Amino acid sequence: MTYCVGIKLEAGLVFLSDSRTNAGIDQISTFRKMMIYEVPGERFMVLLSAGNLSISQSVREILQVEKVDRGPHEEPLTIWNAPSMFDATRVLGSAIRRVYEQDGPSLKAAGVDFNMSAIFGGQVKGEAMRLFQVYSAGNFIEATQETCYFQVGESKYGKPVLDRMITPKSRLNTAAKCALVSMDSTLKSNLSVGLPLDLLVYREGSFASQEHVCIDEHNPYYQMIHSTWGQRLREVFLSIDDPLGDTEPTHPLLVDSERYAPLRKITNASEKVV
Known part of the structure; x- marks a missing residue:
């Protein structure tokens, strides 16, 4: 399993992913879940992937060269020439479907589900930042003002703090801190998510990011988050x-409820439940 989160704010984007992959208690490995696609000054895109590792790796490989036909008189669409993040996400969906066409029947015959989900976001010059969640069928949805973050993988443990803290107007520092708290909560409760982590912060209009880091157990900020969050939760x-x-x-x-009667007690065999 894995846990990845992408957050879209007015100020920029925040991406965070773990690196644990497991196929049983004695098959624990480290594989990075984040990919960065960057043409400085023109386009910046980040892909976070979760699900079956072999499928995810195949999709990532094909995505770099995948082409979507746009008609007889137009150059095929790729992530490198897509005029918008929507079109780039269409290319990602096409790459997922291509892997399904190639491997889906064999996986099904082996009793393996075609399981892959992704978060894909960034900015293409000429348009605003956009963030998408992509499913194993290649279809996708886009982040909005009302839902400005996406999670894939083992999402339930880290969701409450995001719901309480994140809004589109949140500062990038706040979102990065919140994402790390969300990840730490997940690490605490689920062994299928593990270090190291990849954190990337993208500032709107920069079309590049120098603010990305691989976080292991020795990282001083993560050590502070890990100890402080647990301690403050206990104090509260x-x-x-x-x-x-x-x-x-x-x-x-x-106290008595104004609307509901007290719970009935059954005191003998002849009483009716309803």
Whole structure:
């Protein structure tokens, strides 16, 4: 399994991915899940992938040379000449379908699902930044003001902090910190996600990024996040009133509901449940 998150803000984009791949408890490996496609000054794109490793690697390889026909009088569409991120994502979808055509029947015969999902985002000169989530059928959806981040892989543990903290107007530093907290929460609860991590921050209109780093267990900022987040969660938890106790609580728990009757107790065999 894996965990990847991409965040689209007014100020830029944030991408974070882990690197653990496992096929059983004794088949743990490290494979990077992030790919950067960059033509300085013209286009900048990032791909995060999750799912079956062999499928993901094939898609990444084909994506670099994949061509989508645009008609008899136009040059085929590639990620290198796509006039928009939407068109570049169409090329990614085509690459996924090509791998399915090549390997799908054999995988099915072997009892293996065609399982691959991706986050693909960036900026092409002449248009605003865009962020997409791409599915194993090659179809995709785009991030909006209301939903400005995507997750693929083991997403449930890291989602609450993103939902509470991230808005399109968030600062890039805030989003990067939030993404790392989200990842640390996932690492804490799921062994199928693991270090090292790849973090990339893209600033709107730059068409390049120098702010990317591979984070291992010795990284001082990650060590601080790991220890501080757990400690502060415990402090906040302990500061909340206990629901039951000998003293009268400030916020009582055992109060009657205005709408619902108390739960019935069955005291003998002849009573009806309903």
